[in-house]
Amino acid sequence: MNSVVSEHGDQKLTYSKYTAGFVGSVVLTLTAYWLATHGTASGNTLAIVLGVLAIVQFAVQMLLFLHVGEERGPRWKLGMAGMMLVVILILVGGSVWIMNNLNTRMTPQQMDQYLKSQDSL
Amino acid sequence: MNQEVALELRREHEATEKTIFGFWLYLMTDCVLFASLFAVYTVLRHNTFGGPNGRELFSLPYVLVETFALLTSSFTCGLAMLAAQRKAKHEVLFWLGVTFLLGALFLGLELHEFSKMAAEGNSWRRSGFLSSYFTLVGTHGAHITIGLTWMAVMGLYVRSRGLTDSVRKRLILLSLFWHFLDVIWIFIFTIVYLYGSLNV
Numbered sequence: 001m002n003s004v005v006s007e008h009g010d011q012k013l014t015y016s017k018y019t020a021g022f023v024g025s026v027v028l029t030l031t032a033y034w035l036a037t038h039g040t041a042s043g044n045t046l047a048i049v050l051g052v053l054a055i056v057q058f059a060v061q062m063l064l065f066l067h068v069g070e071e072r073g074p075r076w077k078l079g080m081a082g083m084m085l086v087v088i089l090i091l092v093g094g095s096v097w098i099m100n101n102l103n104t105r106m107t108p109q110q111m112d113q114y115l116k117s118q119d120s121l
Numbered sequence: 122m123n124q125e126v127a128l129e130l131r132r133e134h135e136a137t138e139k140t141i142f143g144f145w146l147y148l149m150t151d152c153v154l155f156a157s158l159f160a161v162y163t164v165l166r167h168n169t170f171g172g173p174n175g176r177e178l179f180s181l182p183y184v185l186v187e188t189f190a191l192l193t194s195s196f197t198c199g200l201a202m203l204a205a206q207r208k209a210k211h212e213v214l215f216w217l218g219v220t221f222l223l224g225a226l227f228l229g230l231e232l233h234e235f236s237k238m239a240a241e242g243n244s245w246r247r248s249g250f251l252s253s254y255f256t257l258v259g260t261h262g263a264h265i266t267i268g269l270t271w272m273a274v275m276g277l278y279v280r281s282r283g284l285t286d287s288v289r290k291r292l293i294l295l296s297l298f299w300h301f302l303d304v305i306w307i308f309i310f311t312i313v314y315l316y317g318s319l320n321v
Contacts, residue, residue: 013206018199025192029310033185036315043319054311058304065195065300077145084149088156095160 021064028057137290144294148301155305158257159312166317168249175317178243184314187230188306194223195303202296208284214276220299221272224265231262254313261309264302271295
């Protein structure tokens with residue numbers, strides 16, 4: 001007789017997936033670390049490369065540790081993960097965009113004036 | 122008769138699936154919490170108010186050790202799940218123990234870093250940058266603390282009750298939680314520590 005929780009959600013767990021996820025994450029982490037400490041690339045280029053490495057490692061761990069996308073039938077877990085990514089994009093992207101915009105539009109003099117006008121209240 | 126048993130099994134299997142999906146929904150909302158803290162950190166990271174910035178504060182080799190402690194614990198948590206799948210009780214306990222120790226090592230290193238910074242006068246009260254830093258990394262640390270408590274309780278359950286269906290279901294939820302915390306750490310490592318040391 002089959003057991004109720006013989007499977008992790010729908011899929012079978014395998015040793016090779018965890019090992020691949022672990023080795024992949026170690027390599028990506030070390031690459032990012034090495035580039036940040038010994039790399040010769042300049043600030044912004046390096047930031048983009050490190051960002052890409054983080055996103056690749058995110059994908060590796062989501063697929064191999066959290067088993068996203070392995071479920072059968074309607075893929076609710078995958079759908080919710082996609083929804084989460086959209087929310088994060090709007091939340092983080094929007095905040096950073098708006099706050100940077102405010103920052104560049106506000107000169108130090110304006111900031112001083114603003115602070116003084118608040119003091120007098 | 123056989124059909125009834127099969128139907129009952131399927132019903133229980135579906136209930137398990139629902140529990141796992143419900144927990145998955147919680148993890149996704151937790152992502153939103155972390156996303157907002159990342160947004161705050163990104164906005165405030167240059168506002169050092171004359172205090173030290175990330176480059177002066179963070180020690181990358183130290184953070185790399187922390188990262189490997191957590192990453193390895195995520196892997197050993199997976200090994201515990203493989204053992205649970207085979208119903209090998211002692212192996213589950215062994216790998217859960219290893220995961221717990223690595224998680225505790227991570228938390229100890231983090232708390233040591235926090236207390237050292239606070240002792241040098243660079244606590245969350247120093248600047249906007251440090252307030253957002255402590256909030257973001259501290260929230261992750263609080264999750265780790267909860268995960269370690271949960272893991273200790275599950276260890277006791279496995280010991281006393283064995284690998285029953287209910288215990289294994291909870292182990293699955295715990296493993297999702299633990300892997301999820303390591304996923305969050307990828308971005309803390311990159312955005313807070315690596316970007317901080319580059320000063321971008």
